[in-house]
Amino acid sequence: MSTKALTRDTFSASPDAAPLLRLEKLSVLFPLAGRLLPAVQNVSLDLPPAAVTCLVGESGCGKSLTARAILRLTPEHAVLDGRALLNGQDLLSLPEKELRRVRGRRVGMIFQEPMTSLNPVLRVGQQAAEPLRLHLGMGRAEARREVERLFTDVGIPSPHSRYEDYPHQLSGGMRQRVMIAMALACRPQLLLADEPTTALDATIQGQILRLILDRSRAQGMAVLLITHDLGVVAQVADMVGVMYAGHLVEYAPARELFAEARHPYTRGLMHSAPSRRSTGLTRLPAIPGSVPSLQNMPAGCPFQPRCSQALPRCLEEMPPTLVQGAHAVACWLL
Numbered sequence: 001m002s003t004k005a006l007t008r009d010t011f012s013a014s015p016d017a018a019p020l021l022r023l024e025k026l027s028v029l030f031p032l033a034g035r036l037l038p039a040v041q042n043v044s045l046d047l048p049p050a051a052v053t054c055l056v057g058e059s060g061c062g063k064s065l066t067a068r069a070i071l072r073l074t075p076e077h078a079v080l081d082g083r084a085l086l087n088g089q090d091l092l093s094l095p096e097k098e099l100r101r102v103r104g105r106r107v108g109m110i111f112q113e114p115m116t117s118l119n120p121v122l123r124v125g126q127q128a129a130e131p132l133r134l135h136l137g138m139g140r141a142e143a144r145r146e147v148e149r150l151f152t153d154v155g156i157p158s159p160h161s162r163y164e165d166y167p168h169q170l171s172g173g174m175r176q177r178v179m180i181a182m183a184l185a186c187r188p189q190l191l192l193a194d195e196p197t198t199a200l201d202a203t204i205q206g207q208i209l210r211l212i213l214d215r216s217r218a219q220g221m222a223v224l225l226i227t228h229d230l231g232v233v234a235q236v237a238d239m240v241g242v243m244y245a246g247h248l249v250e251y252a253p254a255r256e257l258f259a260e261a262r263h264p265y266t267r268g269l270m271h272s273a274p275s276r277r278s279t280g281l282t283r284l285p286a287i288p289g290s291v292p293s294l295q296n297m298p299a300g301c302p303f304q305p306r307c308s309q310a311l312p313r314c315l316e317e318m319p320p321t322l323v324q325g326a327h328a329v330a331c332w333l334l
Contacts, residue, residue, distance in 0.1 A: 022083075023044055025043070027041050027082050028081075029081065030077065037294040038294075039065055040069065047223075050219075050222070052236050054239070056241070058244075067192045069084070069092075072091070106189050108184060110180050112226075115167060115172070123166055125165075129146075129147045150184065151178075153211055154207075154208060176196070180196055184215060191221055193224065195226055196225070230270070239254065240253075245302035247318070247330065249330045250266045250328065264309055265307075271285050292305070298315075300318060301330075302318075309333055313332050
């Protein structure tokens with residue numbers, strides 16, 4: 001590590017390049033017992049065009065909430081703070097009517113639970129065609145042809161007949177593919193993908209990831225991919241952000257992060273992931289404890305109760321972000 005270090009508020013893979021999306025101190029807070037409790041706190045992040053940025057971390061760390069906050073799809077009682085700048089336009093301050101023109105057109109989103117995201121009383125083809133007709137002005141027949149082409153791209157067999165199916169007639173994996181087709185339909189500038197391949201088998205997973213990568217490179221589309229699968233991260237990520245208890249604790253180019261993870265939490269995630277050397281008889285190491293709840297957030301660094309290297313200072317104060325080159329870490333141990 002270089003001895004020359006500086007701090008800055010915004011993580012960026014390329015400080016001189018204009019990001020497609022810039023998050024500036026994005027926070028999501030929930031009112032409880034007269035207090036505002038932060039579920040996402042001061043997340044600052046640049047998403048460059050034609051690149052895949054992965055967010056990783058345990059369940060409950062704030063990854064999905066961060067993605068939903070970009071489009072203001074958080075629960076009604078949530079309080080949003082900070083800025084989400086898409087080509088310089090703050091999505092968090094847009095009137096709802098204008099934001100509806102952004103959702104599905106300039107920003108596509110793949111939701112984690114397709115069964116709760118698809119309308120159960122509408123045919124899946126109709127739902128996939130809706131953004132094409134609403135945002136691109138396609139007629140019924142033209143939109144149907146485009147949807148059937150998209151269904152083929154995402155691995156849905158017999159797309160002509162599947163167009164007429166209702167969500168309950170499809171498997172979980174098929175419903176997920178419908179959601180992916182809908183998110184890509186209008187060729188968005190930004191794709192927010194929340195666990196997009198969880199319900200898919202390995203072959204289809206690879207096909208979908210390749211499709212997203214190809215679209216990203218060809219269209220200059222920025223991708224924010226949320227996943228628990230470090231194998232997927234290693235395959236597709238240009239940049240990786242690690243979240244813990246609502247904080248972005250480490251951010252780096254993928255190769256650099258896998259070669260030299262610097263935050264104790266990131267190293268714990270790496271060590272607990274299966275590898276080629278793992279066998280069925282070997283117990284994988286685990287990070288002790290669990291992610292703290294909003295009501296019981298520890299003082300100082302939120303990871304300190306689970307960290308074997310915690311210093312006295314870690315119990316008192318959240319560390320600032322230390323940036324060296326393209327690698328940023330929030331930890332007192334550095």
